[in-house]
Amino acid sequence: MSSKAVIKQSRKPVPLGLMIPVILLVVLTSLPLLYIVLRAQEAGLSHAMSLIFRTRVYQLLLNTLQLLVTVTLISTLIGVASAWLIERTDLPKRKLFNALVTLPFAVPAFISSYSWISIFPQLEGFSGAVLVLTLCNYPLVHLPVAAALRGMDPALEETSRSLGFSRAQTFFKVLLPQLRPALLGGAILISLHMLAEFGALAFLNYETFTTAIFDQYYVAFDGASAAMLTLVLLILCVGVIGLEILLRGKHNHATQRQGSPGAQDQVILGWTKPWLLLAILLLITLAAGVPLAVIGYWLLSGSSSAFHGQEVLSALTTTLSFGFSGALLATVFALPLVFLAVRFQGRLANLAERLPYFIHSLPGLVIGLTLVFFAIRYAFFFYQTTPLLLIGYAMLFLPMAQSSIRATLMQIPPQLEEMARSLGKSAWRVFIRITLPLMAPGLGAGLALVFLQIMKELTATLLLRPTGIDTLATKVWEHTSNAEYGASAPYAALLILISGLPVYLLTMRSFTRNTA
Incomplete structure (x- = not known):
């Protein structure tokens, strides 16, 4: 039944x-919706509209959307590529790499941003925000895509290859449609994170709606302006969720798996293996190695x-x-x-x-x-x-x-x-x-x-x-x-340790269960 x-x-x-x-x-x-309504009534309709339709709001909208689209696209590309390398190729130590690639998920974005800023103070603005937030958020695509690749029926790819399709054609015509739900789900999560991000952007001196709302409330003590900016942010959240529903559609890409998890055909990397191995090591170093190394440095030698x-x-x-x-x-x-x-x-x-x-x-x-x-x-x-x-x-x-x-x-x-x-x-x-x-x-x-x-x-x-x-x-x-980077280091180290250990163990357990 x-x-x-x-x-x-x-x-x-x-x-x-x-x-x-x-x-x-x-x-x-x-209550959040009611909060917006009450603050708009207090401000008056004309004043509320004047707070929304102004040049500053347009610039905030442009900044927010620019960051959202750029980080989401780059993170999605990195997440899909890393998942495919680990799940579908003869890359060595795949179990270890799967855990290391997802380790940045345990590092809060604001800690990663202050780590980069403390050694590269000039790393501010849009480019710095894209770099740091991409390195923090790509695991949100890697994790579901890797799980989808592990659970996919190997017969799909075998059938495609038997019909004469190349590996590239098989990926785009067979694998990618099956990965669509996982890929889209991760991308939407990243988009929502970009709308919600505050701490990292405050350190990187890149203004979006969230940082502007915080400044209006905490610095300017302008609750009405903060509420109207919140309204625009709410509309953006609704837009992202609506876009997900539209893109996801009603198609069901689930397939019943035939055969064992170990039956997946591995791609032999050949002469590209050292270069791809170097690329994935560089990714891990930038995403997790830099924050951990900087925190370690400040723990040992911070002047504050x-x-x-x-x-x-x-x-x-x-x-x-x-x-x-x-x-x-x-x-x-x-x-x-x-x-x-x-x-x-x-x-x-x-x-x-x-x-x-x-x-x-x-x-x-x-x-x-x-x-x-x-x-x-x-x-x-x-x-x-x-x-x-x-x-x-x-x-x-x-x-x-x-x-x-x-x-x-x-x-x-x-x-x-x-x-x-x-x-x-x-x-x-x-x-x-x-x-x-x-x-x-x-x-x-x-x-x-x-x-x-x-x-x-x-x-x-x-x-x-x-x-x-x-x-x-x-x-x-x-x-x-x-x-005071040295003074913050013990707190950051403990936060990463407490968050990172469960993430690491869960990732290793999931990989072992699906590849055993």
């Missing part, structure tokens, strides 16, 4: 206990590196505490949304499931401004408190928990729950005793993903953190903003 048929058979009235938290979450995730162990320990403890608490809250929020979407159907279920993905596409700065606005106006006791910060984290990273939990819940037959209910067990007891334990792998994966993202988050943390509380990310920002 198909999953659609199972869902249709399971359609039933939504329990009130499930409906209430879902409605609350829909309201919560709608008076090591304050208690401060470092406090920032580390706070980061871990916020990361775990925020991940737990996001997972708790995600449970009713996923359960409603999978076990029930209707407009509320569709809205509740999709709205968090739109919120996730917004910069942390927008979420921070939204929560600051409502806290100051309507719940001042909530302003600059840990619970408000954790709510911001949950809003930002809720879809990461959703996707992991949904994948697990979809594999649990609803008949198990129905049988337990027929034996007289309450819905709550069935959920606790049967459904929740079976969802443990998805819950764990969701917790880990959200935890890693929270530790690297900067802009929402700067706006929402309690007074006097610092994380590893905010301490890096504080010291590097004052050119």
Whole structure:
């Protein structure tokens, strides 16, 4: 029986206990839109329009789109090329290279940018932003494309070659259409990251909507102008998501794999192998080697590196505490949304499931401004408190928990729950005793993903953190903003270590599982 048929058979009235938290979450995730409406009303229509339609906004739009398109295109080319080299050629040490190529994913962009700026102060503006952000974001294409290549049916390429097509023709006519969903998904993620990026661009002195919004709020104290710039940014986010839907279409490129993972035909590189090996080593050196080497240098010889162990320990403890608490809250929020979407159907279920993905596409700065606005106006006791910060984290990273939990819940037959209910067990007891334990792998994966993202988050943390509380990310920002590179090095090193170890282990495990 198909999953659609199972869902249709399971359609039933939504329990009130499930409906209430879902409605609350829909309201919560709608706050950024409400924030824009309220600020526009306060400013007045004519003033709001004058803030939007001005030369500065046009320049910000040009800067933002120029960066978005350039970084996305170059990152996509690098990600596809690196994935193909590792998955389809006789490149040596492929397992190790797969882990090293994805290692930059664990280095926050603002840390990478300050590493480059500290040794090349002239590396500012558009060219510097393209270099640093490309090196930070290409793994977002490499990871899904590499996974798609590993999971692809080898018979497709064998059939193409048997029909007389060259390897190049096979790649463009057979492989590339099959890679389209993975490639497009990674490219869209990079585009959204470009709209949300703040810390790296602030260091590199390249102005986009996100940096301008931060300056208007924090430096000029002009909330109305910041809100109108936020509106334009929201429209750009909607445009990127709409473009993804348009490009993705309704085509299904999935194929059933026949044969073993090891059956893939490897391309013999021949005389090009040393040059391609050198190219991939250069990529790893620039993307991960430079930031790690610079941080190591400043740890050993930084002139501003008076090591304050208690401060470092406090920032580390706070980061871990916020990361775990925020991940737990996001997972708790995600449970009713996923359960409603999978076990029930209707407009509320569709809205509740999709709205968090739109919120996730917004910069942390927008979420921070939204929560600051409502806290100051309507719940001042909530302003600059840990619970408000954790709510911001949950809003930002809720879809990461959703996707992991949904994948697990979809594999649990609803008949198990129905049988337990027929034996007289309450819905709550069935959920606790049967459904929740079976969802443990998805819950764990969701917790880990959200935890890693929270530790690297900067802009929402700067706006929402309690007074006097610092994380590893905010301490890096504080010291590097004052050119105290040595003082920032311990915080940056710890942040990369905590983020990098899980990324490395997960990448190695995934590669081993798919190539064993």
